[in-house]
Amino acid sequence: MIEKYLGISSDYVIIGLAGLVLLTMILLIVFIVQMAKLKKRYKIFMQGNDAKSLEDTLVYRLEQVDELIEANASNERNIDMIFKNMKDCFQKIGLVKYDAFNEMGGKLSFSLCLLNEKNNGFIINAMHSREGCYTYVKEIIDGNSIIQLADEEEQALQQAIGGI
Structure with a gap:
């Protein structure tokens, strides 16, 4: 009957279908083997190390x-x-060493400026002479002093602010 419509012998059709069935069986066996391997790996994965x-x-x-x-x-x-x-800690420092009096050497006098983030703090000025050491403190608010600053104190303030 197939010979009439397609002009192909039924033997060729049967051989082709048998080959197709054989190929399908081989693929089925391959997939079953792969599935078994995958199940084995899945069980090992789910068990974890030390039965965890x-x-x-x-x-x-x-x-x-x-x-x-x-x-x-x-x-x-x-x-x-x-x-x-x-913000309230002293973060900025300026230090200027100088000779307060001409007869003294070694720059034993100093002006130390300590400021916080908002340029508030103080300047300590220590002047060393033969008779002793004199220390003064001047308050700094917003980078300025109410009391006039000496040149060394101004330099220390500018260092602390970051001007020098």
């Missing part, structure tokens, strides 16, 4: 992530607190 299950590992890792998130939040709070405290 994958679920236990995931739960442990999620707990670690939660701990890290909490530690990070704590670190951020601590950093914010440190930055708030640093």
Whole structure:
């Protein structure tokens, strides 16, 4: 009947279909072997090391992530607190050594300026002479002093502010 419509012998059709069935059987066997290997690997994967299950590992890792998130939040709070405290700490320093009196040598006198972030602080001026050492403190507010500054004190202030 096939010979009438297609002009092909039925023997060729049967041989072709048999070849197709044989090829399908070979592919089926290959897929079954691959599936068995995949199942074996899946069981090994799910068992984990030392009979520890994958679920236990995931739960442990999620707990670690939660701990890290909490530690990070704590670190951020601590950093914010440190930055708030640093605003009031002395961050800027200026130091000028000089000879207060001509008869003295070695530049034993000095002006030391300590300022915070907002340029508030003080200048310590220590003048060394043969009779002794005299120390003065002048308050600095917004980078300025109410009391007039000596040249060395002004230099120390400018160093601290960053002008020199």
